[in-house]
Amino acid sequence: MTPLIEAKELVRIYALRHGPFSRPSFVRAVEDISLSVFPGETLGIVGESGSGKSTLGRMLLGIDPAQGGEVRFEGQPMPRLGTPEWRALRAKMQLVYQDPLAALDRRQTIATQIGEPLDIHRIGPRESRAGRVEDLMAAVGLRPDQAGSYPHELSGGQRQRAVIARALAARPKLLVCDEPVSALDVSIQAQVVNMLSDLQEENGIAMIFISHDLKVVRNLADRVAVMYLGRIVEEASSDVIFQSPRHPYTKALVSSMPIPGKKLEGRVILQGEPPNPAARPSGCAFHPRCPVARDICRTSTPALRSVETGRTAACHVVADNAAIAA
């Protein structure tokens, strides 16, 4: 089976200027990332702020062009940003952002906005579009009488439902969700997470779910990739990755997560701040904070390689241990 979307050795570098005459410094937001998502599958991407997870999401949709490597959608190379081919392809892949209020137009009713992709991509006869909007609203759990509401009249959860309905309008094959539930309260978050997983199951949509919340990702994703400073450091199925993390960063991430009713004692608390992506440490980017770093970690960047069946990790120590075990 060919993957729906496949990325090979993606690189994205931003130039940062600190003043009008200063030399730019370069931020390697995404470095050497390869991944693939199969139809109907959900890939979770987790990492802290500045890890490049949002940039990666945008690159997979072709919104941020890759400076190195390539993205293939259904086996074909991604057309250039802004070309008619790219626009046509956008009907098949949609993006849901964190902040629904910013993603919606304040001066249009939500029904108009949900129907807009149908008009843009000329999907179905004009007369049937109103019916399709009603179906979409029902699918995401909005009441028919809310069709004429403006975004400010809805609650945060309802707005995010409207954004998801709009993203589903063109019957996409891929949905990239960038922190879609992070701004919502816990009780509403659970509603939207359940809805996303139902919609995905009914429509067979592949999903890339980007979030800093390990618990939500674990619940939705089939596979999870953990990012640190622009690179994937560990990837495995969501059933095992948080249960038995191998990479020291994944271990720290799992350990730092507050679990209701459990005290903080006995947890791994990482010292130090996440380093500035503009000043990436040499070798393994995680070595200044890593409790098990060795000499080799300071000089050579570990490659992402298979450490056990169905799991890859980019760590010298984990790779050595895997070699000993094998």
Added chain:
Amino acid sequence: MAMTAATANLVELRNLKVAFDGVQVLHGIDLDVARGEALGLVGESGCGKSVTWLAALGLLPGKASVTGSVRLEGRELCGSPRSTLEQVRGGRIAMIFQDPSSSLNPVLSIGRQITEALAIHRGLRGEAAKTEALRLMDMVGIPDARRRFDLYTHEFSGGQCQRLMIAMALAGKPDLLIADEPTTALDATIQAQILDLLIRLQAETGMALVFISHDLGAVSQVCERVCVMYAGRIVEEGSVAQLFSSPRHPYTRGLFDAIPRIDGPRKRLIPIPGTVPNPKTLPQGCAFAPRCSRTTAFCETSPPSLLPQKDGRKLACAHPIELAVAGKAERKVPEDLLQ
């Protein structure tokens, strides 16, 4: 009797009510904070957890009408003059907020901002103030404090800005620190560091801590006692162990169920249906009734009051969930929640 009550508790809120433009958002909060205790306040956005403390410290805008009583060691704060409040704020009771970068002044150096607080609340000037400021920066874990004394806020990361905010809050040697969602804007690994710092500082200084958060996990790590708020009222209050092992209010229970789990089999989440009511059109009876699975006709007409229970907790529910008896619980709480 009144004397003993006054000395036992550091802060006592009685029937605290707040209305904005005639819309009541806080419906009579009764809350005690004992010396040196860590109290958690949990609830979803708009439930009034922040407003409670902003009102108590007189920090709400003029259009808010605040009634009720706020006593600090028996002294009434509600309605007292600005000069009194200014001695309390920062000196006796300090507050830190969610977004440290917007609470710090971007055009003043960090050293100056901390020494300013020291000058106002402790009358320290010159070298003495600088030495104390450096000690505070050390205490909250800012590495190389001496060299970074003259840096500006943009030169610090988000986690460090929150540490600096905490250092400023500690400048007045407060008896009570109110931390309003102090870790919400931070990354997971940094959040763990700040929680660890708060626990350590509280143990070292012996101050009381009110930890306001929507994150039940974070609250349970820091606090001994927790109040759950919904739509401007406290609905359940008890020790962390009580609430987490056997939540009795259906809303508390719902909050626990809605959190996705990190271990065990992956299961469908159990959301609370519906949304938080608009304060303008609050239900006549229990505010949670429209979303509750245990609602009866009684709940729809009469709002329950917060009543003490046999096991020491307080509860505002006409039809609470039965106490979990081992093996007989209706829906058993997963074992590791109890550890």
